[in-house]
Amino acid sequence: MSHLIPDALIAEANAKAQNAHEDEYGALQRKLARAGQDIEAITAEVAAFAVAVPTWGVGTGGTRFARFPGPGEPRDIFDKLDDCAVVNQLARATPTCSPHFPWDKVSDYSELAQFARARGLSFDAVNSNTFQDQLGQTHSYKFGSLTHADAAVRAQAIAHNLECIEIGKKLGSKALTVWIGDGANFSGQSNLNRAFDLYLEASAQIYAGLPADWRLFLEHKLYEPAFYSTVISDWGSSLMAAQALGPKASCLVDLGHHAPNVNIEQIVSRLIRVGRLAGFHFNDSKYGDDDLDAGSIDPFRLFLVFNELVDAAARNAPGFNPAYMLDQSHNVTDPIESLMQSAMEVVRAYAQALLVDRAALGLAQAQNDALGAHRLLKAGFLTDVSPILAEARRRKRGALDPISLYRQSGYRAQKTRERPAVLGAVSGIV
Numbered sequence: 001m002s003h004l005i006p007d008a009l010i011a012e013a014n015a016k017a018q019n020a021h022e023d024e025y026g027a028l029q030r031k032l033a034r035a036g037q038d039i040e041a042i043t044a045e046v047a048a049f050a051v052a053v054p055t056w057g058v059g060t061g062g063t064r065f066a067r068f069p070g071p072g073e074p075r076d077i078f079d080k081l082d083d084c085a086v087v088n089q090l091a092r093a094t095p096t097c098s099p100h101f102p103w104d105k106v107s108d109y110s111e112l113a114q115f116a117r118a119r120g121l122s123f124d125a126v127n128s129n130t131f132q133d134q135l136g137q138t139h140s141y142k143f144g145s146l147t148h149a150d151a152a153v154r155a156q157a158i159a160h161n162l163e164c165i166e167i168g169k170k171l172g173s174k175a176l177t178v179w180i181g182d183g184a185n186f187s188g189q190s191n192l193n194r195a196f197d198l199y200l201e202a203s204a205q206i207y208a209g210l211p212a213d214w215r216l217f218l219e220h221k222l223y224e225p226a227f228y229s230t231v232i233s234d235w236g237s238s239l240m241a242a243q244a245l246g247p248k249a250s251c252l253v254d255l256g257h258h259a260p261n262v263n264i265e266q267i268v269s270r271l272i273r274v275g276r277l278a279g280f281h282f283n284d285s286k287y288g289d290d291d292l293d294a295g296s297i298d299p300f301r302l303f304l305v306f307n308e309l310v311d312a313a314a315r316n317a318p319g320f321n322p323a324y325m326l327d328q329s330h331n332v333t334d335p336i337e338s339l340m341q342s343a344m345e346v347v348r349a350y351a352q353a354l355l356v357d358r359a360a361l362g363l364a365q366a367q368n369d370a371l372g373a374h375r376l377l378k379a380g381f382l383t384d385v386s387p388i389l390a391e392a393r394r395r396k397r398g399a400l401d402p403i404s405l406y407r408q409s410g411y412r413a414q415k416t417r418e419r420p421a422v423l424g425a426v427s428g429i430v
């Protein structure tokens with residue numbers, strides 16, 4: 001397997017930090033042992049955890065106002081996979097990539113799969129795109145795709161999704177994620193009931209094209225680009241659609257796609273309950289679908305989501321098999337740094353949730369000890385699990401301090417020389 005950053009550089013930096021790391025890991029081990037917890041078991045769970053990176057995430061994102069390209073941006077899917085490989089090489093939490101079509105189209109997908117494999121990567125869910133028009137496209141999605149009033153537009157959108165499945169089969173993917181921008185900007189613009197019917201009708205044709213071992217992830221979003229109503233606006237609509245389509249369909253939760261202050265962890269709990277939690281698009285937000293880096297605004301909310309996930313795993317909830325992916329827009333940072341940082345924040349929330357004493361929590365809840373129960377959750381959240389995360393990375397030959405190592409490596413400067421700026425480099429926010 002070819003590594004883009006010399007392994008010797010990582011080994012050398014890790015060696016310099018090893019004494020301090022051992023000291024910190026040992027201190028945490030003793031602290032957890034006093035509470036009857038085995039750090040080795042937690043470290044093993046953390047080391048086994050993985051979250052996918054979206055191929056578009058390694059490009060600079062943008063807002064409705066502008067996109068300010070960064071230096072050395074990837075020019076095509078092969079460049080993107082190189083950057084994804086660096087993210088995984090250093091932080092060791094992202095061995096899979098989620099491609100987006102038509103952005104990542106190539107002529108030879110077996111070559112692409114081989115290129116990824118050579119970098120230690122494989123492919124996660126494939127994502128379709130019917131929320132913007134491509135050059136030379138027959139019909140426009142300006143007024144919708146799967147729910148467009150014109151059957152010819154719907155047929156084009158369905159065909160694109162079926163093509164994504166075909167591509168995904170060649171790449172080893174096992175799921176298709178569908179998010180549509182369909183909706184209305186004016187009351188009266190669309191018949192709310194008819195739009196949902198059209199969605200079910202079109203999605204059923206996509207569903208029929210799924211191989212037996214594939215899943216269909218339905219991603220809801222409250223608003224934007226439609227500002228009055230979105231066809232699949234919330235988890236209720238998503239669940240109704242998934243249940244109408246069949247057992248292979250489930251609901252994907254993008255943390256930014258809810259109304260402000262909505263209790264997302266409770267939505268997660270409900271979806272787990274009916275066996276329809278597809279997985280997550282992780283990001284963070286303060287005001288709306290801000291697509292900020294995971295854990296950068298409200299790490300406690302991220303922890304509470306993971307608290308539900310660990311709870312579900314502990315009770316072997318039927319059908320519980322969530323897919324994890326980062327979905328952020330990197331506007332002011334180096335995307336490689338943001339993706340490593342976010343992956344580590346997601347793993348951090350998982351590790352914190354693993355530390356919660358669930359037997360004691362259940363007892364406190366049964367005794368109506370509200371503050372006691374809350375303190376048990378907080379004990380997990382307030383534990384600095386950084387040494388566990390670092391140790392899990394070290395055991396997988398990753399960097400003890402991935403972002404410092406990346407800065408030291410000079411990778412971006414090298415890519416800036418190798419990748420001259422191109423106009424219209426693709427990236428996006430979904």
Ligand SMILES: [Mn+2]
Nearest residue numbers: 254281327430
């Ligand atoms: Mn998303």
